[in-house]
Amino acid sequence: NAGVTQTPKxxxxxxxxxxxxxxxxxxxxxxxxxxxxxxxxxxxxxHYSVGAGITDQGEVPNGYNVxxxxxxxxxxxxxxxxxSQTSVYFCASSFTGLAGAGELFFxxxxxxxxx
Amino acid sequence: GEDVEQSLFLSVRExxxxxxxxxxxxxSSTYLYWYKQEPGAGLQLLTYIFSNMDMKxxxxxxxxxxxxxxxxxxxxxDTQTGDSAIYFCAEYSGTYKYIFGTGTRLKVLA
Numbered sequence: 203n204a205g206v207t208q209t210p211k212x213x214x215x216x217x218x219x220x221x222x223x224x225x226x227x228x229x230x231x232x233x234x235x236x237x238x239x240x241x242x243x244x245x246x247x248x249h250y251s252v253g254a255g256i257t258d259q260g261e262v263p264n265g266y267n268v269x270x271x272x273x274x275x276x277x278x279x280x281x282x283x284x285x286s287q288t289s290v291y292f293c294a295s296s297f298t299g300l301a302g303a304g305e306l307f308f309x310x311x312x313x314x315x316x317x
Numbered sequence: 318g319e320d321v322e323q324s325l326f327l328s329v330r331e332x333x334x335x336x337x338x339x340x341x342x343x344x345s346s347t348y349l350y351w352y353k354q355e356p357g358a359g360l361q362l363l364t365y366i367f368s369n370m371d372m373k374x375x376x377x378x379x380x381x382x383x384x385x386x387x388x389x390x391x392x393x394x395d396t397q398t399g400d401s402a403i404y405f406c407a408e409y410s411g412t413y414k415y416i417f418g419t420g421t422r423l424k425v426l427a
Contacts, residue, residue, distance in 0.1 A: 244405065245417040252413055292359055308359030
């Protein structure tokens with residue numbers, strides 16, 4: 203029962219470095235999304251996708267890129283890391299239906315520190 | 318824009334009831350959710366309510382929805398130490414975007 207798998211769980215970067223957070227799900231969910239969690243601010247949506255080849259911006263997309271070449275994978279790229287991107291990142295997926303997306307299934311999170 | 322508000326902390330004694338409150342602003346929300354986050358883990362769905370319902374009960378959990386005041390609450394009966402976690406309410410308005418609250422950290426005292 204893998205569900206949503208995120209890697210790495212922890213990462214330390216220097217300002218200006220790039221990296222990719224990986225997310226994979228084995229539930230055949232059409233909808234996938236990335237959130238960041240910061241103290242006192244809850245979860246904020248970065249990018250989301252409703253199927254392979256389709257992505258859209260969320261509330262805080264600046265500094266992040268995504269792509270969706272397969273149903274299973276939805277990587278999040280930081281092109282030039284900044285200290286403001288220090289956060290815990292969650293990937294989440296869901297089925298979609300007539301009412302839109304349903305229950306979100308979350309990965310365990312990736313804690314990123316940018317020095 | 319949409320905004321979901323919750324108090325940040327709640328402390329209760331084991332065996333008491335806990336009530337976690339949430340206010341939201343998007344009256345077109347179709348689903349309202351409660352998620353639980355345990356330390357070092359992702360969020361897991363606890364329960365949800367459709368916007369055309371006033372109340373939903375699921376074992377120890379009772380969800381109340383007041384659409385007029387845009388107020389959602391989660392009551393946990395007979396709170397246990399295992400209920401200590403962060404609880405998030407979230408609204409979904411059908412545009413593939415969920416809006417999460419800030420989360421309420423529940424601490425259960427033995």
